[in-house]
Amino acid sequence: MISTIKKGSLLIIAPLLLIIVSLIIGSSQNINLGELFHHIALETGLSRDQASLQGSLHTILWQVRLPRIILTFLVGASLASAGGVLQAVFRNPIVDPFTLGISSGSAFGAALAMLFPVMAVNVSAFIFGVAAVGITYLVSYAGAKTSIVSMVLAGMIVSGVFTALLTVLQYLSDPYKLQAIVQWTMGNLHTASWQKVYTALFPILAGLLIIIIFRWKLNLLALGDHEAMAVGVNPFVLKLVFMAVATMITASAVAAVGVISLFGLIVPHISRMIFGPNNKITVWANISIGGTFLLLIDDFSRTVLPFEIPIGVFTMIIGAPVFIFLMRRNAINWNS
Template sequence: MQQRLKILLLVLMPLVVLFFSLSLGSTGYIGVLDLTRYTWTAIQRLWADVSGEPYTDIETILWQVRLPRILLTFMVGAALAVSGGVLQAIFRNPIVDPFSLGISSGAAFGAALSMLIPLIPINLSAFLFGVLAVGITYLVSYSGVRTSLITMVLSGMIITGVFTAFLTILQYLSDPYKLQAIVQWTMGNLHTASWDKVQTAFLPIGGGLVAIAALRWKLNLLALGDQEAMAVGVNPRNIKFIIVGLATMITASAVASVGMISLFGLIVPHISRIAFGPNNQIGVFANMSIGGTFLLLIDDFSRAVMPFEIPVGVFTMILGAPLFIYLMRKNAVNWNA
């Protein structure tokens, strides 16, 4: 019964927070009754296929400004949380996240390079350099026989530093206007969300999350070790390659859409694990729900607490660091506990 209640919360929690997020914004608070009325009007318009009718000012704010931002925020939060969760399961290491393997820093460099030299789309550039970073991390840690988990994490930290240095060089070479855009983007930037960004990010993030969800049962086998996985007929190398590729795709797409959001992919999987246990069958869905909802709440706070908007990446670092220290002090990140 308790497990069913938790699953019900995973479904209802994002819907409640999404509805609540629509009511908040720098332009003012919209009451629940008014928001319900505007929502019902929008549904009637869609049902009657008269969406081309002009919007009122409030409707424009709700459906053209707040809603795309909310949807993009939820997708990015879900992507980073799921990516961190599956990487921790694969490498059986509680401190692994998309930053650990260089995915985020590589994607950040690729996106910034595309901003500076617009030869290819930002999302494609971010994905290619994210893959490149992971590939270099793997090659550096490969010893000729097998890849040590500790060596791979350490290699990822080195590659992260290298791509961060390259990103700094791009910032130094940029003109003031592009420099400002790159700096704001590296802090996690959601105020530029639009329906175009939602559509661009939906296919790689949505498709990647669906594929990971379909493979979630194999994550439990990988978490037991390569020998145990091979004993039941699963090729661990191929599955790891596929899942790391999917994690790279959704992380790179998230980074390309909103910039770098630190610590998020590290902390949320631990929260999901504390609440739902180590079973990846439900852990993947828990990370989707909790990750998207948590980032939505952080974004609500960042755009409502002050007259000006603070980048969401700053809040994830400020809130995430003490939370992770608390979990560490409580021994909640010790997987052997």
């Protein structure tokens, strides 16, 4: 059996190897490792062959593939981390970042900005994603407390309302805007750019840093409120903090690339299967496995077929059978 140290080293090695592979493969042009390292040397100033800096290969590597790789990894890491956090906070293995209505709220906000360009698409998606969580909390709040079951049910209701509103916007859209909205709701990575990377980078990294710093407290929440209070921790405040962070990184990811289904549900289970239920370890695993897995799916979506399949469709096609297989094999066990 592979030791914990070797498993941990794979969390670093696997993403680095896949990033290199993702740079050299693509539907437009495949390159070899020698060409890749030559261009890296040019960019870092180790080579003086400035003439090679020009041309299509330079554009493909550093203006098309690299921002897409970085954005894909950030989105995968954020969705997986948010899923792991919410599952620990709610002590429920079927909760994911979209349970609270974040995805449907962000999708409605993005569609609204596409149809009525008053503000940027990513800003509108973020605002309505946060608003959906706020409405979910207010609906479920009763008697000076909020139960987990009522919040999950409220999230499903809020998600349904925003989905219906999104359908109304699609009905009102002209054919060109309708196509853009539909593509965005299926997950859209082919429009990745450095601007989108810069927009999503700070909120996602800030949220992941907070999760990493306070990851040990997730173990307390997973044990229950009474156990958390017994060691001097206020579970109510802690839950609000983690929910706010999960909302921030999920809304930032959805605002950048659109809706990616099932990802935040499946990856935390995979992390627990490999590393166990200790959140001090699985937080790191969710970041690495989430980014690596989504990057692997994106590589398939842009290289296997002559046309590119939206990443959200691909995650559903791949993720659903994998999850069903693991569930049938009893590999997923929240209590282990």
